[in-house]
Amino acid sequence: MKFGVVVFPGSNCDMDCFHVVKNVLRQPVKYIWHKETTLDGVDCVIIPGGFSYGDYLRCGAIARFSPLMNAVVDFAKAGGLVIGICNGFQILLESGLLPGAMLRNTNLHFICKYVYVKTENSKTAFTNLCKKNQVLKIPIAHNEGNYFIDQEGLRMLERNRQIVFRYCNQTGLVDKKFNPNGALANIAGITNRGGNVLGMMPHPERSSEGQLGSADGFLLFHSIKKWLENK
Amino acid sequence: MLQAKIDITLRKTVADPQGLTIKHALESLGYQNLADVRMGKLVTIKLDTGDKQAAEADIKEMCQKLLANPIIEDYSFTISEE
Numbered sequence: 001m002k003f004g005v006v007v008f009p010g011s012n013c014d015m016d017c018f019h020v021v022k023n024v025l026r027q028p029v030k031y032i033w034h035k036e037t038t039l040d041g042v043d044c045v046i047i048p049g050g051f052s053y054g055d056y057l058r059c060g061a062i063a064r065f066s067p068l069m070n071a072v073v074d075f076a077k078a079g080g081l082v083i084g085i086c087n088g089f090q091i092l093l094e095s096g097l098l099p100g101a102m103l104r105n106t107n108l109h110f111i112c113k114y115v116y117v118k119t120e121n122s123k124t125a126f127t128n129l130c131k132k133n134q135v136l137k138i139p140i141a142h143n144e145g146n147y148f149i150d151q152e153g154l155r156m157l158e159r160n161r162q163i164v165f166r167y168c169n170q171t172g173l174v175d176k177k178f179n180p181n182g183a184l185a186n187i188a189g190i191t192n193r194g195g196n197v198l199g200m201m202p203h204p205e206r207s208s209e210g211q212l213g214s215a216d217g218f219l220l221f222h223s224i225k226k227w228l229e230n231k
Numbered sequence: 232m233l234q235a236k237i238d239i240t241l242r243k244t245v246a247d248p249q250g251l252t253i254k255h256a257l258e259s260l261g262y263q264n265l266a267d268v269r270m271g272k273l274v275t276i277k278l279d280t281g282d283k284q285a286a287e288a289d290i291k292e293m294c295q296k297l298l299a300n301p302i303i304e305d306y307s308f309t310i311s312e313e
Binding site: 100103 | 241244245297
């Protein structure tokens with residue numbers, strides 16, 4: 001299984017993702033600079049967190065026009081696995097691979113802390129090793145994670161089971177009280193209709209080894225590997 | 232030379248936490264008659280052309296492609312002689 005980590009100017013979680021795939025998942029992985037035009041045979045694309053293009057204009061708005069994004073869009077449309085984390089999620093929204101948009105956190109703060117998310121769909125390429133409704137402890141670190149979509153869009157997401165993660169408490173209760181950023185319907189992560197593109201605000205690469213406080217995020221990387229092996 | 236001024240604001244149906252916080256700050260300064268405060272962006276673009284009609288078409292396209300996100304934002308613009 002070959003993984004590719006996309007690097008934009010301003011990406012800052014690229015090395016963490018690379019480390020987890022190489023040293024924890026123990027799979028081949030390479031960096032792909034955003035000026036490249038091909039993905040060169042990778043099985044899964046990771047768009048990491050950070051501040052691509054300084055978050056100028058809107059988060060992810062400029063990165064989506066990088067040359068490599070054309071290849072990422074083609075790869076995703078052909079069913080390839082793409083996971084966008086934090087700024088990567090924002091880029092996937094701006095590129096139209098995922099529906100909706102991000103607003104500033106309702107409290108206007110950059111929020112950096114561990115949160116709990118409930119796995120609402122454990123049958124995806126990214127969550128197949130999670131138990132049904134499993135609660136994961138994964139950190140967030142963002143200023144624009146306040147997910148928005150119109151009511152019709154929300155109905156579509158719910159009908160098609162595209163909502164993969166919702167913010168919750170330690171026991172899995174989804175409530176406004178446990179919503180850190182104001183995201184609509186406590187949404188922390190969604191897939192596209194085909195289920196092969198995931199965007200999520202929490203950082204699984206920062207919680208893939210026990211000594212960091214949680215290894216729950218590793219379930220995602222491990223799920224991807226298993227999914228690709230069984231394909 | 233023409234100059235375009237583009238206003239980008241969050242759509243009315245979208246909550247604007249920055250606008251709300253500014254409203255609260257203004258109210259704490261004693262301004263109690265505020266119905267609503269919305270925060271937006273202003274982009275100015277100078278165009279090296281005299282063709283206003285073509286410039287309008289270009290600016291509209293720029294707004295749709297990059298400058299505004301139609302899911303959450305509205306835009307409006309004016310173009311004037313520099």
